[in-house]
Amino acid sequence: MLITEDNKKILKKFIKLASELGNALSYDQLTGFLYGIAITPEILPPSEWIPLIFAGKTPEFPSMDQGRETCDGLIQIQKTFNTAFRAGSLVFPFDIFSSRAETFDAILEWTFGFDLALSLRPDIWEPEESSSLPPGMIHDVLSSLMVVEGLLAPEIRNVVFDRLPQEIMKEAVTETDSAPGDTPDRQLAVLLFTLPMAIDQLQKYAGFLDAMRTKGLGEIGEAGAPGEKATAPATMGRLIRGRFPRSHR
Incomplete structure (x- = not known):
């Protein structure tokens, strides 16, 4: 522990x-x-x-x-x-799938503190596409940040789910769970579902930067870059990236 x-x-x-x-x-x-x-x-x-x-x-x-x-x-x-x-043993501290309803407030509070820490170095956590980082990595980082921000800011959440593909929604919520009028709850459920993946992507990015500084990008090569396959966080990020800056609390 x-x-x-x-x-x-x-x-x-x-x-x-x-x-x-x-x-x-x-x-x-x-x-x-x-x-x-x-x-x-x-x-x-x-x-x-x-x-x-x-x-x-x-x-x-x-x-x-x-x-x-x-x-x-x-x-x-x-x-x-x-x-x-x-x-490599620092992991997301909550089990999303076995968490009880009362645990969700704790997850949201944890996410707030996590986001506050990242806001100390926006130049690191908001890489430009013109940087020397692999394009796929930049995409995943920015997309993962949108998952974090979406949990904390309803206005971002709404933009995401105005166009969110239903395939992603079904990953987190079954048809029997969904009902007219519960869209905000389902939005939150999907973001909670993808949060551990988003945190993992951000950690991989941080580890890559550490290695790049000590070994150089050329020695790391593409082996250190995540694949181009779109993930749920990445799909969300594409929908709203550039619409809202990260909040600095």
Whole structure:
């Protein structure tokens, strides 16, 4: 288990340092945030991302020693995420298919924190088609971001599903599940269904950038690039890419 019970206590204790109730990320938002920090292929100093946990305000500690101890605990947990990513063992922390209805709120909160972390480096997570990256990879990255954004922003979700092929809808929802008037619920179901794939694509992209910086694009070759076969996230992305910029929270 990536996050132990002791880790949970540390994270929840850190959140309680907020000066006002509700002025900090929730536990699930924080774990998604740490996940996003871990896969960002650039070193993000704690002084940059810790204040975001508290809406941009650095918390006040009762003493310098307690502040150092608490921050050190958080940073050690973040290093655990980083190590897992490097080892290829950092995985999406929810089982979409066995999750109960009450778990979906936690998934959405996790996604919010994850997106917040990616917004720290939009130049990395929004690659230009003119870059030296394989075209298929750029397409999958931007498409996967649309899945994340669609879960968080209803206006993006609506644009996606105005033209979404019914074949993709049927992958997530059976005919007996669908009924007139429940389109928003079905939209959310499809996006939840594709979220693990989108997160996996983003991690592959981050790993590719790491390898490219250490070995060079020529040595990696096309072996490191994902295939051109369209995935559900990729199909969604084609429908709305360019219509909405990513929100920066």
